[in-house]
Amino acid sequence: MIRVQSMPFDSGGELNTFSSSVAGVGAIVSFTGVVRDVEGGLSNMIIEHYPGMTEKALEAIRSEAMQRWDLADILIVHRTGLLEAHESIMMVATASKHRKDAFEAAEFLMDYLKSRAPFWKKEITLDGADWVASKSEDEDALSRW
Amino acid sequence: MQVLYFSWVRERIGVPREEVQTNAVTVADLVSELREREERYNVAFADVSALRVALDQELVDFDAPLFGVNEVAFFPPMTGG
Numbered sequence: 001m002i003r004v005q006s007m008p009f010d011s012g013g014e015l016n017t018f019s020s021s022v023a024g025v026g027a028i029v030s031f032t033g034v035v036r037d038v039e040g041g042l043s044n045m046i047i048e049h050y051p052g053m054t055e056k057a058l059e060a061i062r063s064e065a066m067q068r069w070d071l072a073d074i075l076i077v078h079r080t081g082l083l084e085a086h087e088s089i090m091m092v093a094t095a096s097k098h099r100k101d102a103f104e105a106a107e108f109l110m111d112y113l114k115s116r117a118p119f120w121k122k123e124i125t126l127d128g129a130d131w132v133a134s135k136s137e138d139e140d141a142l143s144r145w
Numbered sequence: 146m147q148v149l150y151f152s153w154v155r156e157r158i159g160v161p162r163e164e165v166q167t168n169a170v171t172v173a174d175l176v177s178e179l180r181e182r183e184e185r186y187n188v189a190f191a192d193v194s195a196l197r198v199a200l201d202q203e204l205v206d207f208d209a210p211l212f213g214v215n216e217v218a219f220f221p222p223m224t225g226g
Contacts, residue, residue, distance in 0.1 A: 033226055048152055049225075050218060053202035078225065090226060110226055118199070118218075119225030120152035131153050134222035 001073070002058045004049065006081035011091045014077060022072040022095040029102040030075075030093040031110055035085050041126045042085035049080045050118035061112040065094070068108070069101040076109065078119065089121075111141040146211070148175075150189075151220035154196065157189035165217075172198050173207045175217065190219075197222055 001018075003009075011032040019028050035045045062074050071094055078090040092109045096102040113119075121132040149162045169175035176193060179186040190196070193207055199218040200209055211217070 048155075050149070050151055050199075050202070050220070053199060053218070056202055114226035115223055116204070117225040118151070118220065118223050120221065121224045122152075131221065132224045134224050139222075 002055065002062060002076045004054055004058070004078050004080060006079065008083075008087055009077055009079070009091075011077075011088050014075065014091060015093055018073070018075045018093050018095070024097065025072045025095040026097050027099040027102040028093060028095045029099075029106040030091060031106055032091040033089040035083050035087050035089060037085040038125050044085065044124040045083045045089070046122040046124065046129075047078075047080045047083065047089070048120045048122070049078075053118050054078075057117045058113075061109060061116060064112075065105045065108055069094075069096065069105040070098060071096050071101060071105055074105070074109065076113070078113070078117070080119070108145055111138075111145065114138045115142065146214060147216045148179075149216065149218040151218065153221060154189050154219050158185055167211075169211055171207070171211060172200070172205065172209050172217065175211060176207065195221060 015030050037043060058076055065074060073095050075093040083089060092106055094102045094105040115138045122129055123132055146165055147162055148165045150158050155161050167175055167178055169178055176190050180190050197220055198205060198207060200214045201216050
C-alpha cells in the first residue's frame with residue numbers, strides 16, 4: 001500500500017493495521033521519519049511534491065523491492081504540505097518470513113525514497129526558511145544496491 | 146509543451162508551470178532557449194549540475210530528446226524520506 005497525503009498519520013496505528021493485514025510472516029520492520037526540533041525553537045517543514053510522478057516513482061521503488069526480497073507486503077506513507085516539529089514525515093514498513101529480507105528491503109526503500117521520489121523539504125525555523133539540500137552520501141547510498 | 150518547476154527553481158522562475166512553444170531538440174537546447182529569454186530563467190538555470198529533469202514524469206539526462214514529450218519538469222535533487 002502506498003499513500004501520499006497532507007493529513008497527519010499515526011505511525012503506530014498504521015503499523016498495527018499493516019501487521020494484521022499480512023499472513024505467514026515472521027518479521028516486520030518499520031522506519032518513521034519525523035520533523036526534528038532545533039535548538040532555540042521548534043521547526044516546521046513544508047514538503048512539496050510532483051503529483052503524478054510521486055505515485056509512479058513510489059510504485060516503481062515498491063515493485064523493485066518486492067522483486068529483490070522475499071516480502072509479503074510493503075507499506076509506504078509520505079506526507080506533503082505543512083508539518084510541525086515531532087510530526088511524522090513518512091514511514092515505510094516491510095513484512096517478510098525472514099528478518100534479513102525485512103531489514104534490507106526497508107533500508108533500500110529509504111535510500112531510494114530519499115533521492116528518487118520527487119519530494120522537496122523546506123525547513124522553517126526562527127532564522128527563516130530554507131530548502132533542505134541533498135547530500136552526496138544520499139546519492140552514494142544507492143550504489144550499494 | 147507544459148514546463149513545470151519545483152522547489153527553489155519554481156521560486157526563482159516565479160511560476161509553478163507554463164506552456165512553452167519551442168523547437169528545441171533536447172532538454173539542454175530548451176534550457177539554453179529559456180536562459181536567453183529573461184534574467185530569472187538565466188539565474189534559475191545557471192548551474193544545471195544542481196538540477197534534475199523529468200520528461201513525462203521519468204528522470205532523464207539533459208541530453209535527452211524532447212520529441213513527443215508533453216511535460217518537462219525541472220527541479221533540484223530530491224529530498225524525500
